[in-house]
Amino acid sequence: MPPATPAVYSERLEHRRRFGVVMASLFFLATLLSLLVLVTLIVDVVVTGWSWLDADFLTSYPSRFAERAGIKSALVGSLWMIGLTALVAVPIGVASALYLEEYAARGWFFRLVQVNIANLAGVPSILYGMLGLALFVRFAGMGRSLLAGAFTMALLILPVIIISTQEALRALPQGLRESAFALGATRWQVIRSHLLPMAAPGILTGVILSLSRAIGETAPLIMIGALTFVAFLPQSVMDTFTVLPIQIFNWTARPQAEFHELAAAAIIVLLVLLMGMNLSAILLRNYFEKYRAQ
Amino acid sequence: MTDRLHPSAVLAPAPDAVPEAAPAKMAVRDLDFWYGPKQVLKSISMEIQPNKVTAFIGPSGCGKSTLLRCLNRMNELIPEAHLEGEVLLDGQDIYGDADPVMVRRRIGMVFQKPNPFPKTIYQNVIWGAGVNGFKGDKDALVEKSLRQAALWDEVKDRLQENAYSLSGGQQQRLCIARTLAVEPDVVLMDEPASALDPIATAKLEETIIELKKRYTLIVVTHNMQQAARISDTTAFFYIGELIEMSQTDEMFTRPHHQRTEDYITGRFG
Numbered sequence: 401m402p403p404a405t406p407a408v409y410s411e412r413l414e415h416r417r418r419f420g421v422v423m424a425s426l427f428f429l430a431t432l433l434s435l436l437v438l439v440t441l442i443v444d445v446v447v448t449g450w451s452w453l454d455a456d457f458l459t460s461y462p463s464r465f466a467e468r469a470g471i472k473s474a475l476v477g478s479l480w481m482i483g484l485t486a487l488v489a490v491p492i493g494v495a496s497a498l499y500l501e502e503y504a505a506r507g508w509f510f511r512l513v514q515v516n517i518a519n520l521a522g523v524p525s526i527l528y529g530m531l532g533l534a535l536f537v538r539f540a541g542m543g544r545s546l547l548a549g550a551f552t553m554a555l556l557i558l559p560v561i562i563i564s565t566q567e568a569l570r571a572l573p574q575g576l577r578e579s580a581f582a583l584g585a586t587r588w589q590v591i592r593s594h595l596l597p598m599a600a601p602g603i604l605t606g607v608i609l610s611l612s613r614a615i616g617e618t619a620p621l622i623m624i625g626a627l628t629f630v631a632f633l634p635q636s637v638m639d640t641f642t643v644l645p646i647q648i649f650n651w652t653a654r655p656q657a658e659f660h661e662l663a664a665a666a667i668i669v670l671l672v673l674l675m676g677m678n679l680s681a682i683l684l685r686n687y688f689e690k691y692r693a694q
Numbered sequence: 695m696t697d698r699l700h701p702s703a704v705l706a707p708a709p710d711a712v713p714e715a716a717p718a719k720m721a722v723r724d725l726d727f728w729y730g731p732k733q734v735l736k737s738i739s740m741e742i743q744p745n746k747v748t749a750f751i752g753p754s755g756c757g758k759s760t761l762l763r764c765l766n767r768m769n770e771l772i773p774e775a776h777l778e779g780e781v782l783l784d785g786q787d788i789y790g791d792a793d794p795v796m797v798r799r800r801i802g803m804v805f806q807k808p809n810p811f812p813k814t815i816y817q818n819v820i821w822g823a824g825v826n827g828f829k830g831d832k833d834a835l836v837e838k839s840l841r842q843a844a845l846w847d848e849v850k851d852r853l854q855e856n857a858y859s860l861s862g863g864q865q866q867r868l869c870i871a872r873t874l875a876v877e878p879d880v881v882l883m884d885e886p887a888s889a890l891d892p893i894a895t896a897k898l899e900e901t902i903i904e905l906k907k908r909y910t911l912i913v914v915t916h917n918m919q920q921a922a923r924i925s926d927t928t929a930f931f932y933i934g935e936l937i938e939m940s941q942t943d944e945m946f947t948r949p950h951h952q953r954t955e956d957y958i959t960g961r962f963g
Contacts, residue, residue: 506773575809578768579869583822583876584799593821594811 442671449664457665461631462647466658471666473630474647477546478615478673480634481643484550485557485614490607492554493561500562501569502591521559528556529623537624544625547637552620557610564606568599601688608681612674618645644670717785719744719910720765720801720880725779727757727764729772734760736934737779742880742927747906749925749942750914753957756931758914762882765912766801767794783879799826802873804883808865810857810872815849818857818868822876835875842908843871844901863894867901874909881905883913887920899924918958922946930954 405411460470504510532552542548572595580590596603621643628650630642644666651663718741727735735757742748750758760769767788769775781788788797799822810818819836820828828835836853840846845867849860857868866886873881883902887895902924905911915921921928922942929939930953938945938954949955956962 573809575805575807576811578771578803579805579809579811579872580821581771582766582768582798582803582805583825583872584795585822585825586795589825593825598812 445664445667445671448661449666449668452661452665453668457662458669462629462650463631466656466662469651469659469662471644471647471669473633474642474644474666475669476633477626477630477641478643478670480546480637480641481549481553481621482611482615484546484637485553486607486611488550489554489557489561489610493558493607494565494603496558497562497565497569498591498595501566502587502595517559517562521563524619525556525617526619526623528552529620531555532620532624543638544627544640545638546634546641548624549621549626549641549643550637552624553614553617556617556620557614560610560613561606564610565599565603568602568606569595571602572598601685604684604688605681608677608684612677615643615673615677616645616670618643618649621646622649644673717744718742718782719784720912721780721782721785722761722765723780723782725761725764725777725781727760727769727778728776730774734934735764738936740929740936740939742910742912744910745906745908746926747902747911747913747924748927748929749921750912750929750931751916751918751921751957752931752937753962754916755933757934758929758931759884761931762803762884762912762914765880765882766798766803768798768803770794799876800878801880801882802876802878804866804869804873804881804886806885807889808862808869810860810865810868813857814854815857815860815868816853819871819875822872826876839871839875840868842874842905843867844897844904845871861894863890863897866890866894866898870901870905874905878909880910880912883911885914885916888916895920918946918960930957932957 457470458475459472460468461472462474463469500510500513504513529552532548532555536542536548536551537544540548542551576594576598577590580594581587585593626646627640627642628646630640634641648663648666648670651659651666654660720742722738722740725735725738726733738757738761750762752758763769764777765781765788769777777789783797783800786792788801811821813821816836819839820832823832823835837846837850840849845864848864849855849868852859857865860868866889870881870886886902887898890898899920902911902913906926913921913924925942927939928942928945930937930945930949930951932953938949938951940950945954946958949958
């Protein structure tokens, strides 16, 4: 038997236990609610669009006849867009993060840049569209091209790539840097041989998650004038283009029910693409972590 | 820290120089060091004899590790660090115009916690030599370095295994081999045995004594028995000052200062 509680305590054990159960139930309900909304959405989309989903849908160009319409140009446009965006954003983002974490002196300039990058990550995407329209489409004369779109998207995801790369670098043990420096290595040699390989899983995760955000963005591309009806594939980065979210937006805006079902089918394709990217982020991270732990 | 010591007693006169044997390998002249506004080292002057083991002892926070890290410019990696005074290697200032990369190759460092690179044993040893442009026989250098660190016999058949497959003591000796592979003049060790068990510690101490034939060693240690066992010269620090520096056997039998005696007899620290 444990010693009796002194009289100055009012234990109310039963009450405390009940209150704990109530709180746990509330938290569970909150989780259930968000899950329910998501499941409803996915079920609705799948039920509506499933019957339209076949090989023809993936390999046909859009058409004003619903039976003949497909997402070929939008799917290919999205893949182009993601590839180009990654090519522009990843080197610039990683290089900026390396400068800020490994080179820059910790002064007012560093803090100013840091605060601004954090703020940029929260700027509405339509503003990036306006910037892209002024800077790339008009000023740089790229027109409504894939390239202008990719540069705009790169601007949009740069802050996230920089921040996640910085976090990956910051998580590395200081002893790793010190022991490499103590052998007479230059800063770049330390980065190249140790910091980049060790931070790779974190950097990759940030890159893929930010790219999967870019693949779902519509507003900035509509702003810079991506077309809603494209019946050809881009031959070069200077061609006009469309992407999946714009195609979906276009179809849902039509009055006919068939086109709404087509939109649902396109959403399924977009979701599969997103899930594939997130899955590859997880797999890549696991692969690199295993390689590192050997 | 103890408050039995009167603050004014800390401002003791500079210690007598160690008896001159050969020209000093390293020398520290009037070194002051700050982390931000906090002064961590106060006008330290000392000479380090070649091919000897010098031990730095003193209670936590006395500045012994900070001084060690001033000797190969590791403190520069910390923002807000500030240093005044001179540190000489073979009579040449390692600050000023000297290239920190060159300084750190000539003055190697082994850390408190074994921290091999997450690479193979072979790559761990050869990496430092590689970044410094080593063009000779890599296999021979790896073997020589591992032999000097008394690790060769244990790892010669598993050089391509990851360094993390080694025990803590083996990892620490791998870190020593890695440091020796760039052929430094001086090897600094920051409490190298504090993460090791007694058997691994004994082996490490043997290695240290063996190494002084070829290198000049400076070892920071919390363990006074260890300082007595391995070192030729001992320096005692207290709150950022060098209180006393003399031959180890003299320091441990006839300390000149009351505070040194109190510390080495275990009355504080």
